[in-house]
């Protein structure tokens with residue numbers, strides 16, 4: 001580090017200008033708190049457009065994005081109902097928006113459209129893009145972050161560093177459970193039209209989700225890594241055949257986009273806060289994508305942190321006691337979401353006959369029991385607010 005490197009002054013430095021980091025920046029601004037916020041990101045600004053994910057955003061997430069003027073209504077396809085079933089076994093249920101009393105159970109939006117709507121609200125000079133964080137030095141009343149951008153080194157003096165840089169690497173600070181599953185993603189054209197219905201189909205390989213997006217379905221095809229290798233290598237026609245076999249014959253699939261894949265693991269950071277540092281979004285917890293909880297949980301992290309920072313002056317930003325209150329307040333939501341997704345993956349991703357029977361009975365019970373359906377739907381629509 002060179003002492004001659006220019007120093008940028010800010011109150012809050014957000015590392016990672018992904019959807020969660022940008023939501024935090026906008027929520028702090030909307031709160032009216034007189035705090036200066038800078039973001040930095042490893043990627044070039046605008047490169048989120050190429051991300052292959054389509055995210056199911058809950059009704060609660062829409063309610064958080066709207067006041068930030070970051071809800072891109074035109075890019076979201078509403079989900080009217082969700083059909084849940086298991087392949088090769090009995091039992092199914094359908095959750096509908098009418099029964100839950102909401103305009104939509106959720107909305108499917110491409111990651112790129114979500115990120116673009118957020119980025120449009122953030123000034124160019126607030127973001128240092130194509131940067132890597134080299135180190136953080138803790139001083140008595142601030143931190144100095146050293147950042148490299150090409151051949152330049154910047155030093156950023158901040159009262160608080162918020163880590164929103166996405167899925168953490170393996171380290172002693174992170175508990176990891178590898179699902180030995182990969183998600184293969186594609187957009188496919190259904191016949192007949194999807195009618196705003198989402199499908200969650202549990203197979204012994206892992207969950208298969210179809211989310212309506214525009215006229216197509218965004219497919220999340222979860223399989224063991226060797227099967228993901230095979231799905232990625234197939235011709236389009238062979239991929240559509242494989243999808244059809246896994247899904248069954250309720251719909252036909254006639255065309256597909258190129259595919260992408262993501263390895264899946266549960267990653268939970270042991271501590272959410274340290275002196276003058278806090279972790280949110282995927283940097284705090286990375287979940288299995290089943291039932292679409294990850295971003296919906298991350299935006300609640302951002303919202304809660306912004307609400308806690310609103311009454312603090314710049315000197316109090318890094319107080320461990322204050323940050324601990326944030327960390328303690330997030331535990332129920334994050335562990336609830338992790339248990340919910342982990343429980344679904346572990347109990348459904350196998351072919352054991354007794355479990356298959358139990359799952360079938362569970363789906364029949366869910367279909368017959370409105371309060372149970374309301375509980376499951378509430379988790380998708382509101383997250384932990386459902387039972388708080």
Ligand SMILES: Cc1cc2nc3c(=O)[nH]c(=O)nc-3n(C[C@H](O)[C@H](O)[C@H](O)COP(=O)(O)OP(=O)(O)OC[C@H]3O[C@@H](n4cnc5c(N)ncnc54)[C@H](O)[C@@H]3O)c2cc1C
Nearest residue numbers: 016018019020041042056165166281282289292294295296
């Ligand atoms: C297949 C799949 C399907 C999913 N479906 C859903 C769904 O339906 N609903 C849902 O709610 N969630 C879903 N998720 C989860 C969702 O994608 C994440 O929870 C969400 O993207 C987290 O946002 P984030 O901003 O925390 O992290 P990210 O989206 O990972 O963004 C992190 C940002 O930090 C930047 N960065 C990374 N490293 C550094 C660094 N060292 N320095 C600076 N910047 C850095 C990156 O460039 C990026 O801009 C899914 C995930 C997968 C894999």
